[in-house]
Amino acid sequence: MSVSDTAPGRGALRPARSWLHSDAPRLSLNGPWRFRLSPTASVAEDFAAEGFDDAAWDDIPVPSHWVLHGDGAHGRPIYTNVQYPFPIDPPHVPDENPTGDYRRHFVLPADWADAERVVLRFDGVESLFRVWVNGVEAGGAAGSRLTHEFDVTPSVRPGDNVVAVRVHQWSAASYLEDQDQWWLPGIFRDVTLVARPVGGVEDVWLRTGFDDGRGHVEPEITAGAAAFPVTLRIPELGVDRTWDTAADVVPFDVPDVEPWSAERPRLYDVTVSSTAESITVRAGFRTVEIRGDRFLVNGRRVVFHGVNRHETHPDRGRVFDEEHAREDLARMKRFNVNAIRTSHYPPHPRLLDLADELGFWVVLECDLETHGFDKVGWAGNPSDDPDWREAYLDRIRRTVERDKNHPSVVIWSLGNEAGTGSNLAAMSAWVHARDRGRPVHYEGDHTGEYTDVYSRMYATLGETERIGTDGDRTTLMNCTPAQSVRQRGKPFLLCEYAHAMGNGPGALDRYEALAHRYPRLHGGFVWEWRDHGMSATTPDGTPYYAYGGDFGETVHDANFVMDGLVLSNDVPTPGLHEYKAVVQPVRFTFDAGEVAVTNLRHCADTSDLRFVWRVEHDGTLAASGELEVPVVAAGESARVPLPRIQAARDAETWLTVDAVLAAPTAWAPAGQVIATVQADRSTPRPEPAVRHRTGWRHSDGTLALGIAEFAGGTLVRLAGRAAAGPRLELFRAPTDNDEGTSDDLEDSDAGVPGVSHAALWRRDGLDRLTTRRLSVERTADALRTIDRVAAANSATSVTVESVWSLEGDELELRVEIAPSSGWTTVWPRIGIRFDLPDGAAPVDSAAWFGLGPLESYPDSLRAARIGHFSRAVSDLSVDHARPQETGHRSGLRRLTLASTGTDLLRIVAVADGQGRRPGFTLSRHTPQQIARAGHPFELPASTTSYLFVDAAQHGLGSRSCGPDVLAEFALRPEARTIRLRMSAC
Numbered sequence: 006m007s008v009s010d011t012a013p014g015r016g017a018l019r020p021a022r023s024w025l026h027s028d029a030p031r032l033s034l035n036g037p038w039r040f041r042l043s044p045t046a047s048v049a050e051d052f053a054a055e056g057f058d059d060a061a062w063d064d065i066p067v068p069s070h071w072v073l074h075g076d077g078a079h080g081r082p083i084y085t086n087v088q089y090p091f092p093i094d095p096p097h098v099p100d101e102n103p104t105g106d107y108r109r110h111f112v113l114p115a116d117w118a119d120a121e122r123v124v125l126r127f128d129g130v131e132s133l134f135r136v137w138v139n140g141v142e143a144g145g146a147a148g149s150r151l152t153h154e155f156d157v158t159p160s161v162r163p164g165d166n167v168v169a170v171r172v173h174q175w176s177a178a179s180y181l182e183d184q185d186q187w188w189l190p191g192i193f194r195d196v197t198l199v200a201r202p203v204g205g206v207e208d209v210w211l212r213t214g215f216d217d218g219r220g221h222v223e224p225e226i227t228a229g230a231a232a233f234p235v236t237l238r239i240p241e242l243g244v245d246r247t248w249d250t251a252a253d254v255v256p257f258d259v260p261d262v263e264p265w266s267a268e269r270p271r272l273y274d275v276t277v278s279s280t281a282e283s284i285t286v287r288a289g290f291r292t293v294e295i296r297g298d299r300f301l302v303n304g305r306r307v308v309f310h311g312v313n314r315h316e317t318h319p320d321r322g323r324v325f326d327e328e329h330a331r332e333d334l335a336r337m338k339r340f341n342v343n344a345i346r347t348s349h350y351p352p353h354p355r356l357l358d359l360a361d362e363l364g365f366w367v368v369l370e371c372d373l374e375t376h377g378f379d380k381v382g383w384a385g386n387p388s389d390d391p392d393w394r395e396a397y398l399d400r401i402r403r404t405v406e407r408d409k410n411h412p413s414v415v416i417w418s419l420g421n422e423a424g425t426g427s428n429l430a431a432m433s434a435w436v437h438a439r440d441r442g443r444p445v446h447y448e449g450d451h452t453g454e455y456t457d458v459y460s461r462m463y464a465t466l467g468e469t470e471r472i473g474t475d476g477d478r479t480t481l482m483n484c485t486p487a488q489s490v491r492q493r494g495k496p497f498l499l500c501e502y503a504h505a506m507g508n509g510p511g512a513l514d515r516y517e518a519l520a521h522r523y524p525r526l527h528g529g530f531v532w533e534w535r536d537h538g539m540s541a542t543t544p545d546g547t548p549y550y551a552y553g554g555d556f557g558e559t560v561h562d563a564n565f566v567m568d569g570l571v572l573s574n575d576v577p578t579p580g581l582h583e584y585k586a587v588v589q590p591v592r593f594t595f596d597a598g599e600v601a602v603t604n605l606r607h608c609a610d611t612s613d614l615r616f617v618w619r620v621e622h623d624g625t626l627a628a629s630g631e632l633e634v635p636v637v638a639a640g641e642s643a644r645v646p647l648p649r650i651q652a653a654r655d656a657e658t659w660l661t662v663d664a665v666l667a668a669p670t671a672w673a674p675a676g677q678v679i680a681t682v683q684a685d686r687s688t689p690r691p692e693p694a695v696r697h698r699t700g701w702r703h704s705d706g707t708l709a710l711g712i713a714e715f716a717g718g719t720l721v722r723l724a725g726r727a728a729a730g731p732r733l734e735l736f737r738a739p740t741d742n743d744e745g746t747s748d749d750l751e752d753s754d755a756g757v758p759g760v761s762h763a764a765l766w767r768r769d770g771l772d773r774l775t776t777r778r779l780s781v782e783r784t785a786d787a788l789r790t791i792d793r794v795a796a797a798n799s800a801t802s803v804t805v806e807s808v809w810s811l812e813g814d815e816l817e818l819r820v821e822i823a824p825s826s827g828w829t830t831v832w833p834r835i836g837i838r839f840d841l842p843d844g845a846a847p848v849d850s851a852a853w854f855g856l857g858p859l860e861s862y863p864d865s866l867r868a869a870r871i872g873h874f875s876r877a878v879s880d881l882s883v884d885h886a887r888p889q890e891t892g893h894r895s896g897l898r899r900l901t902l903a904s905t906g907t908d909l910l911r912i913v914a915v916a917d918g919q920g921r922r923p924g925f926t927l928s929r930h931t932p933q934q935i936a937r938a939g940h941p942f943e944l945p946a947s948t949t950s951y952l953f954v955d956a957a958q959h960g961l962g963s964r965s966c967g968p969d970v971l972a973e974f975a976l977r978p979e980a981r982t983i984r985l986r987m988s989a990c
């Protein structure tokens with residue numbers, strides 16, 4: 006089998022079968038193997054011989070990726086999104102083809118002598134491999150994230166045996182594995198030797214169904230004639246059936262079963278046995294069906310609150326770690342994620358066991374992507390080339406057969422971004438023939454010729470709504486009118502949306518609202534769950550998470566691989582908190598003295614929840630208790646009286662209601678918050694009026710006003726410490742979305758197609774503003790400066806009037822910001838900056854009353870709540886792999902800055918004439934410094950804290966791959982006022 010063979014392999018057993026839990030003996034061949042890496046594929050094959058001397062080789066653990074072992078001696082990871090890291094010359098790959106040879110010994114257990122067959126199983130090898138046992142070649146295979154088994158009975162013998170494996174990094178199969186991720190060669194999943202007993206059970210498929218309290222089981226048992234009788238037991242349900250042979254097995258019904266759902270993942274232990282072997286399956290009863298344009302499980306419409314999940318870990322790459330995976334899935338559950346698309350290949354088989362057990366709707370995707378052919382207009386795309394048909398079919402068969410027993414798998418997906426063509430249609434036809442119980446998905450089937458659900462990625466809100474609207478007969482994207490009619494009749498899902506790269510995504514709530522408004526829309530899957538950062542260290546030993554280019558790749562796609570809701574170090578981003586709040590399964594609607602509690606779940610009632618409330622006065626707890634909420638069935642509401650709330654006279658009064666878990670679950674402790682709402686019960690209080698002064702006279706600006714000292718009209722000390730400001734700041738360190746150049750501007754009106762906002766900001770010099778002071782004036786208790794702020798080579802400007810005045814015990818600063826005419830872009834922010842250099846000790850923490858505890862932006866405010874919070878400076882920003890804007894806390898009322906535990910300065914933010922409040926950011930770096938850094942370690946050491954108070958910030962959007970900031974959240978140049986009242990602590 007050569008590296009340019011389009012065939013899927015030779016010698017691997019067919020048909021593929023389920024990945025089963027069996028009591029047949031097995032021997033794990035995981036562990037240390039001998040390893041040698043060669044730069045080309047044309048090294049001699051003598052290493053496969055039994056007596057070959059591998060003493061000079063290295064050790065490598067299996068499973069692993071060789072590029073992640075050997076400190077660079079075994080090559081480095083390569084990251085590309087769409088680009089092939091080799092010439093587009095299908096099915097050929099370059100002679101420079103890293104080739105890993107592996108060897109190990111094993112002892113065949115003595116009691117395996119009775120086995121009918123000995124099978125060697127590989128659960129994942131990237132990309133093409135061949136295998137020998139005792140020098141005899143067993144075969145070879147491609148399909149990196151698929152299971153391949155080889156019959157090695159003729160070559161094994163009692164006692165010592167040697168297995169040799171050759172793995173090529175590149176092969177024809179690499180053309181089919183162009184997923185947006187690191188290229189990570191090696192034997193990266195388990196290797197197992199399996200004894201197949203005489204009379205064993207080869208395969209089991211328990212097709213299950215559920216209808217009106219009854220379970221249906223349609224067993225398909227594959228076993229040789231020697232396997233008799235065949236027994237199927239479900240002890241919990243009293244099922245105990247025996248058939249003479251596997252061929253006699255018949256379907257049956259079971260009364261009084263509980264259904265399986267992602268919300269109540271009820272599993273029953275089933276054993277299927279012959280006298281020689283016993284298989285355990287954890288079965289769930291559920292029926293998946295499409296009725297018209299609805300996707301239903303157990304007769305009820307499903308809304309996917311999903312994420313795209315890659316297998317990725319900073320140290321292990323795609324090597325599976327069950328404990329980590331379980332914790333990751335538990336984290337998903339805690340953040341109200343109910344669905345997973347296994348982008349873009351089958352995960353480790355155990356992942357599906359966990360999904361069954363914890364409860365997720367799974368779209369199980371085949372290992373297929375040929376996106377790199379986009380570069381050549383899809384010329385030569387394997388998806389429509391008969392030479393590749395068998396490879397495509399082999400992939401989908403292995404995918405479906407391996408995971409067919411899992412109740413969590415509700416949709417099969419043919420792959421991702423592989424263009425379209427007859428091979429995909431053939432895959433779909435095969436699935437339809439094999440599994441009538443689950444629909445087929447493939448987003449690239451734009452016209453809906455061979456798939457059952459209508460799927461799009463990164464559709465704008467406008468497009469999504471047009472798909473949802475029944476009455477709208479416009480032609481759908483990429484479709485003729487007739488094809489549009491066909492697509493319209495199908496359930497719709499967003500297989501990818503809300504690109505979670507860097508700071509963002511914005512407008513999640515708008516997508517969610519559409520799914521609730523239009524029943525055809527079934528939600529979607531955020532791109533994506535995790536960042537794919539790789540653990541690395543700088544030459545001076547500073548650890549960081551590497552992305553594309555950090556390993557010196559020839560072609561790469563930089564940090565496009567850092568687009569998860571969870572950072573590489575497992576820390577959830579603010580975007581994930583926002584997601585949790587947006588998709589929370591309980592909705593609260595306040596109405597006078599009552600609250601309506603609506604259960605938005607698929608099928609579970611609210612008996613697992615308690616509803617606790619609290620009242621806070623300016624963030625301080627004043628009262629709390631529990632609401633008496635009756636059990637609310639899925640889709641229903643209940644109205645509940647609220648407690649009597651005493652509004653404070655001098656403080657804001659907020660009522661918070663949390664729906665929390667009443668008892669611990671497999672994924673969270675009791676008390677875990679599932680849904681939250683707040684209601685403002687404050688008595689309105691007027692803001693202090695601006696006291697306009699008269700009698701301004703020219704001044705040299707050197708004076709003291711309360712806690713502030715000025716020289717030449719400029720602040721030099723505040724609350725006894727060196728300080729400078731306010732200085733106009735219009736720039737933010739561009740987020741990945743600000744750098745986005747997508748043309749998806751239909752819901753926005755602020756962007757230029759193909760040009761990022763960040764490019765326009767840099768063009769206009771927002772990051773390099775200069776100041777010319779126009780005047781300095783004073784009265785007895787006030788100072789006023791007027792500045793003209795503008796960038797080099799620009800005629801547009803901003804006039805900034807700053808008035809410092811004593812108002813009783815407090816010092817007020819009022820800043821009036823007014824742009825000239827002629828500004829053409831949106832602005833990142835309208836704010837002011839204060840520099841707080843290290844005095845005796847730096848300002849190192851903030852306590853505030855306002856929105857928190859996490860950052861928030863105009864189109865990402867749902868997770869933020871009103872309260873009193875405090876954080877160290879270092880915890881106010883998010884450690885994005887590529888530094889960018891972070892840390893803005895909206896809706897500020899009151900802020901106290903402290904140093905080493907001592908409060909220094911208290912700032913009250915006064916709402917402007919329209920009731921709008923500013924936000925704040927406290928950071929050790931300026932936006933200009935942050936914008937220059939490609940990684941956190943590139944940020945300069947700093948002892949200065951910078952306080953930014955922003956009248957407004959631009960939204961986040963999702964333009965790194967998708968729609969821009971919605972028009973209503975785009976910040977246009979406009980006049981704004983910032984008013985702060987300061988006092989020393």
Ligand code: GAL
Pocket residue numbers: 086184185421422462501504532565568966
């Ligand atoms: C999609 C693709 C994903 C990922 C994403 C951007 O087009 O399916 O694999 O590349 O874009 O991050």
